[in-house]
Amino acid sequence: MSTVPNIDLNDGARIPQLGFGVYQIDPDETAAAVKTALDIGYRHIDTAEMYGNEAGVGQGIRDAGLARGDVFITSKLNNGFHEPDAARKAFDETLSKLGFDAPEDDYVDLFLIHWPLPTKYGGDFVSTWKALEGFKADGRARSIGVSNFQVPHLERLAAETDTVPAVNQIEVHPYFVNEAVRAYGAQHGIVTEAWSPIAQGQVLDDQVVEGIAKATGKSPAQVVLRWHIQRGDVIFPKSVTPQRIQDNFDIFDFELSPDDVDALTELDKGADGRTGPNPDTFDMIPD
Numbered sequence: 001m002s003t004v005p006n007i008d009l010n011d012g013a014r015i016p017q018l019g020f021g022v023y024q025i026d027p028d029e030t031a032a033a034v035k036t037a038l039d040i041g042y043r044h045i046d047t048a049e050m051y052g053n054e055a056g057v058g059q060g061i062r063d064a065g066l067a068r069g070d071v072f073i074t075s076k077l078n079n080g081f082h083e084p085d086a087a088r089k090a091f092d093e094t095l096s097k098l099g100f101d102a103p104e105d106d107y108v109d110l111f112l113i114h115w116p117l118p119t120k121y122g123g124d125f126v127s128t129w130k131a132l133e134g135f136k137a138d139g140r141a142r143s144i145g146v147s148n149f150q151v152p153h154l155e156r157l158a159a160e161t162d163t164v165p166a167v168n169q170i171e172v173h174p175y176f177v178n179e180a181v182r183a184y185g186a187q188h189g190i191v192t193e194a195w196s197p198i199a200q201g202q203v204l205d206d207q208v209v210e211g212i213a214k215a216t217g218k219s220p221a222q223v224v225l226r227w228h229i230q231r232g233d234v235i236f237p238k239s240v241t242p243q244r245i246q247d248n249f250d251i252f253d254f255e256l257s258p259d260d261v262d263a264l265t266e267l268d269k270g271a272d273g274r275t276g277p278n279p280d281t282f283d284m285i286p287d
């Protein structure tokens, strides 16, 4: 079985570098997909209030016969709940949906502000962050972080609050390397989590990726996931296909050369390479 490294967070906690993402997994299929991943050996699940499948995550862990403490769980605050009272209520619901009722199990390992929404709430994500500081203080979120924060958003938190985010979960893959935000994180002790690590499949038929796959005897997805691992980012590829879930886990028995890592990094297309929205303008509040 592969051994997944742990990465140290700035608050003393540790996070498995490889996890399983459940964005766009049907709520009714989430428990089965999560159980498949856990049976293979994953011990880190990335969900969000917005995905509507937190209950399936908790169920999948119980179905796999694992204890709450065996699995690192991340969830994220939905965009409609940035006001502190709403954030507190939403966080209570996250814990309730995960369904670990014993007081010692009633926590998330990591809770994030999903999007900064700088054009909403009068641009105030600072009071939202202070609500998350409360979740950490009362022990129900072991670590807190942000997602899709740009450098000015991180600078504002640094200037106006006491807690440096443990992670910033941002879009990163070979077509969008997002280097300035990663570099800020590296300089300030914020671990980068790379979402859509294979660009939802879009990078897999790239000739450079295919060439390295052929030379290493690995699949294109394994090559790209390995690139992230060697760059030190945390990843959680999503799949509902059992063989792919297995393949995405089997990335610790080979190494890319520095030239291969560089060749993949050079595929960057800048902002044109994004698969998701630009955090500076994204303002979607779900119904």
Ligand SMILES: NC(=O)c1ccc[n+]([C@@H]2O[C@H](COP(=O)([O-])OP(=O)(O)OC[C@H]3O[C@@H](n4cnc5c(N)ncnc54)[C@H](OP(=O)(O)O)[C@@H]3O)[C@@H](O)[C@H]2O)c1
Pocket (backbone or CB within 6 Å): 020, 021, 022, 023, 024, 046, 047, 114, 147, 148, 169, 170, 194, 195, 196, 197, 198, 199, 200, 201, 204, 221, 222, 236, 237, 238, 239, 240, 241, 244, 245, 247, 248, 276
């Ligand atoms: N914070 C944010 O704003 C944000 C945004 C997006 C994503 N995320 C997180 O990041 C996770 C991963 O991102 P993502 O789900 O957008 O995209 P992704 O993991 O880059 O790609 C998932 C897609 O690739 C396919 N796939 C997976 N493994 C494959 C393999 N080995 N070979 C070929 N195809 C493969 C999947 O298909 P099948 O499922 O059909 O197998 C699915 O269509 C999410 O689940 C979520 O946890 C966070």
